[in-house]
Amino acid sequence: MAVLRPFSMLPQLNSGVLLLVGSDEALQRQLAEAILQEKRDFNISIHLATSLPLPSERDHLRPSIDLVVFMIDIKSKYSLKNVETSLAYVDASFFLGKVCFLVTGVGRVNACSIEMNAVCKLGETYCSPVLFCELELEGVRAATAQRLVQMLRICTGHIPGVSALSFVSLMRKSDDN
Numbered sequence: 001m002a003v004l005r006p007f008s009m010l011p012q013l014n015s016g017v018l019l020l021v022g023s024d025e026a027l028q029r030q031l032a033e034a035i036l037q038e039k040r041d042f043n044i045s046i047h048l049a050t051s052l053p054l055p056s057e058r059d060h061l062r063p064s065i066d067l068v069v070f071m072i073d074i075k076s077k078y079s080l081k082n083v084e085t086s087l088a089y090v091d092a093s094f095f096l097g098k099v100c101f102l103v104t105g106v107g108r109v110n111a112c113s114i115e116m117n118a119v120c121k122l123g124e125t126y127c128s129p130v131l132f133c134e135l136e137l138e139g140v141r142a143a144t145a146q147r148l149v150q151m152l153r154i155c156t157g158h159i160p161g162v163s164a165l166s167f168v169s170l171m172r173k174s175d176d177n
Contacts, residue, residue: 015043016156017063018148021086022071023050023079027104027135031071034145042158044149052086066155067098069148074105077113087126097164098155099128102144107134129168 018035020028025048032046045063054062068090073079083101090099103119105111123130129151133144155164 014041015045016066016152016158017045017047018152019047019049019065019068020071021049021052021068021083022073022102023076023082024071024073024104025050027073028071030141031135031145031148034141035148038142038145038149040149040153042153042156044152051082052089054089065098067100067148067152068094069100069102071102071104072114072119074103074114074116074119075111080114080118083122087122095126095128097166097168099126100148100151101126101128101130102148103130103132104135106132107137127168 020032022028028048032048035044035046047065070083070086071079072083101119101122119130122128131144131147134140135144151164151167153159154162154167157163
């Protein structure tokens, strides 16, 4: 059983590695394409996984992951269960600003299979931000991509004076107000 761990706390020069974990591969690909289209001053490598753990036979080839985005489809109980099961394979140090939950399909509240409270509870339990969006809409997908690129910039140390932990702390304080 392989646990996803950060290899180094030092930022890699001009690069960032993002891991999208979710059961809807089509949405993952659309989001990955939108992220790669964003203007940025560093290289981004995006890896897709339907669940964790990642195959251990490729551990020696896997780059250090800077940000893990767990994608939860609000219309699918399987999606939430998949994320909950995958969380067991993430090293606790990732929850210090290098994990977020991305809830998709929020524009169709009448089709929800998941309680919003269950998703918010995940964010609280793992001290990680929860982003809500509708990735099927191109404008929302682009805005979400921009937010994730900005979060990745912080996680990789490309913004002087702002750490992933301090960023999440600021987000939590704004959520409390």
